[in-house]
Amino acid sequence: DQQVKQNSPSLSVQEGRISILNCDYTNSMFDYFLWYKKYPAEGPTFLISISSIKDKNEDGRFTVFLNKSAKHLSLHIVPSQPGDSAVYFCAASAQEYGNKLVFGAGTILRVKS
Amino acid sequence: GAGVSQSPSNKVTEKGKDVELRCDPISGHTALYWYRQSLGQGLEFLIYFQGNSAPDKSGLPSDRFSAERTGGSVSTLTIQRTQQEDSAVYLCASSLDPRNYGYTFGSGTRLTVV
Numbered sequence: 001d002q003q004v005k006q007n008s009p010s011l012s013v014q015e016g017r018i019s020i021l022n023c024d025y026t027n028s029m030f031d032y033f034l035w036y037k038k039y040p041a042e043g044p045t046f047l048i049s050i051s052s053i054k055d056k057n058e059d060g061r062f063t064v065f066l067n068k069s070a071k072h073l074s075l076h077i078v079p080s081q082p083g084d085s086a087v088y089f090c091a092a093s094a095q096e097y098g099n100k101l102v103f104g105a106g107t108i109l110r111v112k113s
Numbered sequence: 114g115a116g117v118s119q120s121p122s123n124k125v126t127e128k129g130k131d132v133e134l135r136c137d138p139i140s141g142h143t144a145l146y147w148y149r150q151s152l153g154q155g156l157e158f159l160i161y162f163q164g165n166s167a168p169d170k171s172g173l174p175s176d177r178f179s180a181e182r183t184g185g186s187v188s189t190l191t192i193q194r195t196q197q198e199d200s201a202v203y204l205c206a207s208s209l210d211p212r213n214y215g216y217t218f219g220s221g222t223r224l225t226v227v
Contacts, residue, residue, distance in 0.1 A: 006155075034215065043117070043204055043218030044156070089156060098161050098169050099211040100146060105155035 003027045004092050006104035015113045019077040023090030023104055026071065030092035034101065035064060035075045038087045047088075048075070080111045115139075117207050117219035125225045126195055134190040134222045138207030145188050146208075146216065147172075147180060151201040159203075162188060195226045 005024045013019045021035075031052040036044035050057040050064045050073070057064050063076045077084055087108050091101040118137040126132050138145050147159040158172040162182045173179070177196075182188040192199055202221040208214060 032211075036218075041220070043206075043220045045218070046215045049215060091156075093211065098163065099144065099208070100158050100161045100169060101148075101156075101206075101216065102158065103148075103156040 002105075003030075004090055004102050004104040006088075006090055006107050008107050009105070010108040010110070012110045012112060013080045015082055015111055016079045019075075019080045019084065019109055019111065021075040021077075021088050021090070021107050021109065023073050023075075024071060025073075025092050027092070027094070027102075028071070029094040029096055030102075031095065032093045032099075033064070033066060033073050034091045034093070035062075036089045036091060036103075037084075038089060038106070044089060077109075080109075082111050082113045085109055085111050117205055117217050119203075119205050119219035119222050121222055122220065123223045123225075125227060128197060128226055129194055131191065131193045132195055132224065134192075134203050134224070136188045136190070136205030136207075136219060138186065138188070138205070139209075139217055140186075142207035142209050142217075143185065144208045144211065145182060146206045147188070147190050148204045148206065149201040150204065150221075156204065159190070192224075195224075197226045200224055200226045 034049040035047040038044040066073045087106045089106045090104040120135045145162040148156045161169040177193045180190045204221040206216040206218045208216045
């Protein structure tokens with residue numbers, strides 16, 4: 001039972017354009033959502049998060065949008081840079097579950113120069 | 114230390130042997146989590162510690178897996194009688210206050226069972 005789904009295994013984008021990574025969840029108890037970025041042979045690094053009381057959070061080139069009614073969130077990267085090429089994981093948590101993160105399977109982003 | 118430290122970074126072991134994986138969290142972080150990532154898969158939750166107690170062990174795949182945390186700091190994940198399907202990258206994360214400070218992951222231990 002995958003509670004967090006990233007349905008696109010990979011995404012290829014031209015440098016300078018927008019990258020949009022999508023994530024869907026099924027558990028309505030989730031109230032905090034995060035995006036992590038992972039390079040090969042490294043641990044995931046935190047990118048941006050959003051609480052369920054918001055619908056948008058922005059940090060530089062990265063913006064996360066949350067649509068609670070659709071149980072959907074997305075990460076926008078604009079403009080995309082070659083250094084953004086990595087695996088992006090969507091994660092969700094709930095205080096009732098001890099704030100453990102439930103991860104999606106990840107999306108490989110390739111930014112072409 | 115400045116980050117979450119995991120050791121060893123790589124471990125190759127023979128099927129049937131026991132292994133111990135270590136995690137040194139960021140000093141003062143009360144919450145500690147173990148995850149694993151198998152080839153081509155997402156991150157799978159294993160166990161969560163708050164202080165020295167483990168309120169959630171629901172992700173441990175079998176009774177061959179156990180973990181402990183001592184002094185509210187270092188944690189050890191032990192896999193007994195390793196099997197080939199245990200091959201994965203085992204990741205540890207720690208946090209002081211997840212809602213405000215997020216989670217910091219270590220670089221992981223790559224376990225290969227041959």
